[in-house]
Amino acid sequence: MGMNQKAGSIFLGQAENGEKQYLDLSRANRHGLIAGATGTGKTVTLQGMAESFSANGVPVFVADVKGDLSGVSMPGSPTFKHADTLEERAAKLGMEKYAYSDNPAVFWDLYGEQGHPIRTTVSEMGPLLLARLLDLNDTQEGVLQIIFRHADDHGLLLLDFGDLQSVLAWASENNKELSGTYGNVSRQSVGAIQRQLLSFESQGADMFFGEPALEIDDFFTTDEQGRGTINILAADRLMRSPKLYATFLLWLLAELFETLPEVGDPEKPKLVFFFDEAHLLFDDAPKALEDKIEQVVRLIRSKGVGVFFVTQNPIDIPEEIAGQLGNxxxxxxxxxxxxxxxxxxxxxxxxxxxxNLDVEEAITQLRVGEALVSMLMEDGAPSVVQRTLIKPPRSRLGPVTAKERAIIKSISPVEGKYDTAVDRESAEEVLLAKAADAAETAQEVEEKGEEEVRKKPRKTKTLWEKAGKAAAGAAASSAASILAAKIMGRKSRANPTRSAATSAAGTIATSLGGATAGRFVRNLIGGLMR
Structure with missing residues (x-):
């Protein structure tokens, strides 16, 4: 084992006194903080840590805010303008076997431009996070919850923005009916939600909602050498909608918590999640939301997920959450x-x-590539802080080219799985069918008279009965397994590109306990966000 290697840990750098600094893998799920002003080396530190986690078989998720981190998928090069600095630092740290190398990477992009699309359904996002996303007040959030409840109760699948807009339009026209069943629903509140939805859609956020929805297990892959995949979210465009960025990552953390079983403190984390520009999560967040984020962060470590917040200023992280960041x-x-x-x-x-160190003074004197480092030791206590020269990455510093990105995407293990959107029958189609049926009925009443039309079976009823009977047999076992997986804490999403049975299971959710199943999907987020 080389002098810069220590079993069960990753090498971070070397302190002024010559002491090697390591991150114990069995303590990586106790979360961490990477902080510092712009241009001080945070991105390089993050990149080096991601490489080391990957080399130890630990998958990584990281948001690439500036586009620079995409280079982790390619080997560095001695022709790079700062290569001599990196090689000099490696030599200074005693990294005798320092050599450039790539890392297994999968590119993701909410907009589907620089990577595989990441989608979820409106239903799985749930009314509470969606209300946060749309910046709704308490009254409007209450109305949105009623809309979701009505959709659950009537088997209306809310998959994309079109579905939500259709149900909102129906609610505006039938607000008295809704108010009588669920509580006050005013047209003004519905209209405000519709306006916010349109504004948000104009930012391209609607592309995040739909199917095929992300199967979170696709983050947990390794390559043929056993290296963990580095999942890179292209976030440069996403940063123009900071609330979408923050809410998306919070949703993703909640999905991870829902999906993974309890493991306590494993020998190494199942996934390490780097949350760059972390201050956006807390900007304008009410205290109640901060409390729930703190709860998510505290609980998710028992699922084997380590969360590292990356921010310019450490006081951007609320004290209750900062207190949980051991590394x-x-x-x-x-x-x-x-x-x-x-x-x-x-x-x-x-x-x-x-x-032997004046920390306050040292923080203002650190050079680029230096940092104050304190990691949790094997007994769980933090190590004494040391002024440390951080190791250089082995991969490229800087972005990949468009051609390189396309090649990496083409050999991705999820190539073709998410790239084509699927629009199956959901709330929008059902409500359109009902509206068309109502219009046709009205015309028949005008032409033939009400009594004659009453004798004729309603098409809407026939449509529902046919859909239920045709799909029930094929989908019963699939729907049961989906629901059972939810109850057992496993993830099993209906993916319409895989089988007609699972698609049918979603379509007839009502006849197979769909209201209950729909709420199961949101049980974690809804429970924690209240």
Whole structure:
């Protein structure tokens, strides 16, 4: 084993006193923080950590906010303009076998432009996160919850924005009927939700909702060498809609929690999740939401998921959440303003004291590529903070080209699985059919008279009966397994590209306990976000 290797850990760098700094893999699920001002080396630190996790068979998810992290999929090169600096640093750290190498990577993109599309259904996002996304007030959020409840009760699948818009339009026209059953639903509140939805759709957010929906297990792949896949979310365009970015990542954390079984503290994490620009999660967030995020972060570590928040300023992370981040890498901060000085004091106070190091002074003097490092030790206690030279990555610093991205995408293990959207029968189609049937009935009443039309079977009823009877037999076992998987804590989404049976199971959710199943999908998010 090389001098920079230690069983069950990853090498981070070397302290001024020559002591090697390691992150114990069995403590990586206790979360972490990578902080520092712009240009101090956070991205390089993140990239090096992602490489090391991958090399140890741990899959990684990271949002690529600036586009730079895509280079982790390609080997570095001695012709890179800063290659001499990287090689010099490697030599200084005693990395005798330092060599450029690539990493297995899968590119994802909510907009489907720079990677495989990531989609979820409106139903699985649920009314509470959707209300946060649309910036609704309490009254409007209550109306949205009634809309979801009505859809569940009547087997109306809410898959994409079209479905939600159709149900909202129906609710506006039938608000008195809804109010009589579920509570007050005003047209004004419905109209406000519709306007917010249109505004949000104009930002391209509607592309995130639909099918095939993401199967979270696709994040947990390894290559033929046993290296964990680095899942890279293209987030440069997504950052123009910061609330979508933050809500999406919060939804993803909740999905991971729902999907994974309890494992306690494993020898190494099942997945490491890097949350870049983490301050966006907390901007304008009410205290109740902060409390629930804190709860998600606290609970998800028992599922074997480590969450590393990456931010410019450590005081952007609320104290209750920062207190859970046991592994810390603090790059330089600048003391220009009173807030900067407060951040420096706050960061210094989070470290275990090193009598030989003035932490507050060191934070302002760190050079690029240096950081103050404190990791959780085997006994769970934090190590003494050390001024550390961070190891250089082996992969490319900087983005891949469009051609390289296309090649990597073409050999992806999920190539073709998510790239084509599927629009199956859901709320929009059912409501359109009902509206067409009502219009036809009205015309017949005008032409033949009401008594004659009453004798004729209604088409809508026939449509529902046919759909239920035709699909029930084929889908019963599939729907039962889906529901059972939810109850047991496993994930089993209906994927319409895989089998007609699972598609039918979703379509006739009502006849097979669909209202209950639909709420199971949202049980974690709804429960934690209340």
């Amino acid at each position: 810390r890498v603090q790059h330089a901060l600048r003391a220009f303003t009173p807030r900067d000085k407060k951040a420096i004091r706050a960061a210094a106070n989070t470290f275990r004291i090193n009598e």
